[in-house]
Amino acid sequence: MLAAEAQIDTERPGRYLAQLCRHAAAMGGARGHRLRAHAGADAQAGREVQVHAEWSEADGAISFDPWGTCTIAASADRLVLRVEAADEENLRRIQDVLTRDIDRFGRRERLTVTWHSPEAPGAERGEEP
Numbered sequence: 702m703l704a705a706e707a708q709i710d711t712e713r714p715g716r717y718l719a720q721l722c723r724h725a726a727a728m729g730g731a732r733g734h735r736l737r738a739h740a741g742a743d744a745q746a747g748r749e750v751q752v753h754a755e756w757s758e759a760d761g762a763i764s765f766d767p768w769g770t771c772t773i774a775a776s777a778d779r780l781v782l783r784v785e786a787a788d789e790e791n792l793r794r795i796q797d798v799l800t801r802d803i804d805r806f807g808r809r810e811r812l813t814v815t816w817h818s819p820e821a822p823g824a825e826r827g828e829e830p
Contacts, residue, residue, distance in 0.1 A: 703792045706819040707782045709803065709812055714775035715758055720806050721773060721799070722756035725763040729753050765795050783819065 711717060729752035751766045761773040769786030782799055786792035800814045 702785050702787060703789060704783060704785045704819050705792055705796060705816045706784070707799075707814045707816050709780040709782070709807075709814060710778060711780055711807065711810060711812060712778065713810070714778065714780040717780050717803070717806060717812075718756060718759075718761050718773050718775040721802060722754040722761040722763060724802060724806075725752050725754035765791075765798070767791075769795055771795055771799060782814075784816075 709717075750768055752763065753766070754763045755761065756773070759775055763771045763773070765771070768791040769784060771785075772783045774781045774783075782803075784792060784795045784799070786795060796816050800816075803812055803814045806812075
């Protein structure tokens with residue numbers, strides 16, 4: 702499983718967590734908002750994915766079936782997004798959707814999303830994986 706993580710400094714991480722998850726739930730719902738609009742040039746791929754979201758005040762999860770998942774955590778001053786997918790193409794697809802949404806939702810606060818590979822467990826302590 703491939704993974705990528707983004708840590709976004711913000712004064713309102715809980716607000717963005719809820720907004721991302723509500724938006725994802727709307728994409729997966731029957732109300733007409735679909736992922737196709739977010740897929741850009743990859744519009745065909747947007748028809749193939751089912752989106753589902755669950756969240757609380759501090760954490761959330763969005764599934765992009767069959768692409769992969771995103772877990773979201775909100776602390777006092779940071780929003781952490783972690784994406785997991787079976788392959789590079791689907792990882793990129795989820796990252797692109799989330800990056801565009803954060804860019805749009807956080808435009809006033811000028812939020813930026815920078816993706817990186819998460820550290821392996823124990824790497825920060827100098828342990829061998």
